[in-house]
Amino acid sequence: MTAATIPTSPRRRPAIATIAAAGLGCAWLAARTSIAPDIPFPTATLVVGFVVLAVAGLVLAVPVEAAPAHHLPAAVVLAAGVGAFAAARALGDGHAPSGLTLGAVALNTLAAVSEEIWFRRVVYGWLAPAGPVVATLGAAALFAAVHVPRYGTWVLPVDLAAGVLLGWQRRTTGSWKVPAVTHAVADLLVLL
Amino acid sequence: MPGRTSGRVPSRRRLLLAGLGAVLAYLLVATMLTSGPVRPLFDGFAPPPEYRWLVPPPAFAAGNTPPEGVRTTIALGPDGSAARGVSTPDGQVVLTFGTGAIAPHGGDRSVRVSVTPVDGNRLRALPRGLRPNGNAYRLALTYAPSGDPVTELAKPGTLVLTVPELGWALYRDDGSAWQEVSAQPVPPRGVDLTAQLTAPGDYLDGTDLPLPPGPDPTTTDNAGWIALGIGVAAVLLIGAALLVARRRRRARISASAEIPDPVPASPGHPSDS
Numbered sequence: 001m002t003a004a005t006i007p008t009s010p011r012r013r014p015a016i017a018t019i020a021a022a023g024l025g026c027a028w029l030a031a032r033t034s035i036a037p038d039i040p041f042p043t044a045t046l047v048v049g050f051v052v053l054a055v056a057g058l059v060l061a062v063p064v065e066a067a068p069a070h071h072l073p074a075a076v077v078l079a080a081g082v083g084a085f086a087a088a089r090a091l092g093d094g095h096a097p098s099g100l101t102l103g104a105v106a107l108n109t110l111a112a113v114s115e116e117i118w119f120r121r122v123v124y125g126w127l128a129p130a131g132p133v134v135a136t137l138g139a140a141a142l143f144a145a146v147h148v149p150r151y152g153t154w155v156l157p158v159d160l161a162a163g164v165l166l167g168w169q170r171r172t173t174g175s176w177k178v179p180a181v182t183h184a185v186a187d188l189l190v191l192l
Numbered sequence: 193m194p195g196r197t198s199g200r201v202p203s204r205r206r207l208l209l210a211g212l213g214a215v216l217a218y219l220l221v222a223t224m225l226t227s228g229p230v231r232p233l234f235d236g237f238a239p240p241p242e243y244r245w246l247v248p249p250p251a252f253a254a255g256n257t258p259p260e261g262v263r264t265t266i267a268l269g270p271d272g273s274a275a276r277g278v279s280t281p282d283g284q285v286v287l288t289f290g291t292g293a294i295a296p297h298g299g300d301r302s303v304r305v306s307v308t309p310v311d312g313n314r315l316r317a318l319p320r321g322l323r324p325n326g327n328a329y330r331l332a333l334t335y336a337p338s339g340d341p342v343t344e345l346a347k348p349g350t351l352v353l354t355v356p357e358l359g360w361a362l363y364r365d366d367g368s369a370w371q372e373v374s375a376q377p378v379p380p381r382g383v384d385l386t387a388q389l390t391a392p393g394d395y396l397d398g399t400d401l402p403l404p405p406g407p408d409p410t411t412t413d414n415a416g417w418i419a420l421g422i423g424v425a426a427v428l429l430i431g432a433a434l435l436v437a438r439r440r441r442r443a444r445i446s447a448s449a450e451i452p453d454p455v456p457a458s459p460g461h462p463s464d465s
Contacts, residue, residue, distance in 0.1 A: 019430050019431060022427065023423040023426040023430075024423060025426075026422050026423050026426040027419045027420060027422055027426075028419075030418055030419035030422045030423070071207070072204065072208065072211070077211070080211055083215075084218050084219060086232075088219060088223060088231075089232045091223045092223055108235075112235070115235070123426065123430070126433065126434070127429065127433045129436075129437030129438075130432075130436045130437050134433055135433075138429050138430075142422065142426050142429070145418075145422045145425070146419075147234050147235060148418060149418050149419060151234045155234040157221045158221055158231075158233070158234060159233065159234055159235070160221075161217050161218040161222065162218055164214050164218070165214045165215060165218045167214075171207075171210075172207050183235070186232045186235070187233065187235055189232050190231045190232060190233060190235075
């Protein structure tokens with residue numbers, strides 16, 4: 001048992017504080033888009049916020065999940081996800097207002113990795129006791145929901161479908177790292 | 193295995209099929225079920241500052257704050273104008289004039305500077321089929337007290353123009369046609385264009401990109417409540433998942449407790465079977 005995992009025994013009560021922290025993290029991700037214009041040094045504040053989110057996501061305890069007896073190579077899973085996002089970029093003609101700059105890439109990568117640690121490690125991990133379908137769909141639903149305050153409800157289908165794809169990567173590899181790389185690449189594609 | 197969240201062991205084939213389904217579903221949603229330009233993912237670090245439209249597109253009309261112009265004066269001496277920076281209050285236009293940027297003019301003692309936002313769609317069409325990218329800005333320089341216009345700068349200044357999204361070309365209308373102005377995007381976002389300022393006129397950036405999707409005014413106005421709701425939903429969802437898992441665990445424990453352990457047959461005592 002690692003330091004950041006807990007066994008789920010009938011006698012072990014759920015970590016209320018960890019679940020509450022998961023809720024707070026999701027609420028912060030949803031609220032950041034509305035508070036950013038009103039806070040001093042918004043970029044620095046958001047950088048700190050994402051770093052705190054990532055660190056908290058790595059140290060928070062999550063239930064131990066049984067690794068699948070059969071799994072796919074990480075490279076294959078990564079290629080499938082990146083390929084899907086690349087195809088969507090080519091076909092959807094959508095792009096971010098800002099250009100491909102080092103700062104934009106760095107900030108978007110930080111956001112992508114932090115969110116994957118949060119959704120595909122913490123949220124997925126705490127939903128996993130109910131089964132992989134619940135974990136995948138639940139994490140994807142929360143991932144899509146936190147982006148509604150900024151973009152509107154019309155992006156729910158796209159972000160939900162993307163979240164399911166990232167959740168499949170999480171389930172198939174047993175780790176948040178492949179979804180994190182995929183998410184970072186997807187954010188990079190948006191800037192191109 | 194005690195302490196583990198066990199479930200059915202998925203086969204490799206099942207995992208592959210699930211992945212194929214996820215990919216296809218995503219591509220279907222991203223390309224066919226959503227109208228307008230669609231990004232691979234609506235995500236990112238943080239939203240850019242809201243652009244101030246003079247005539248906002250429909251998607252940006254709700255919550256739009258009109259842009260502001262500026263009127264000011266620059267002192268004019270025998271050697272020309274004093275060094276001066278001029279900016280609209282909203283920061284969407286920033287001008288920098290160096291010492292002597294405007295030549296002396298007879299008995300005039302100052303230059304009136306006027307920057308006024310203009311609807312680019314009401315100006316002559318941009319070249320190459322480009323569409324106006326944000327507001328046009330009319331820069332006027334007038335000697336005072338004579339009222340004579342400044343037609344060009346004696347020394348170039350700089351212009352920084354904020355645009356709503358990536359633009360391909362900055363133009364200046366010299367009164368007869370659009371002239372392209374060499375401009376560079378300013379990091380980190382690239383939607384601030386910097387160019388050499390050589391003369392007054394109408395300045396407008398052009399782009400051939402589709403309009404970016406606008407924010408939903410309903411959701412942005414209620415962002416705080418939405419965030420709270422999402423946080424509560426996360427807590428409830430995880431709590432429900434753990435409750436389900438606990439019940440399943442108890443059911444498995446109860447089921448295993450009802451199965452009696454077989455009694456091993458001892459030597460010399462025949463078994464019942």
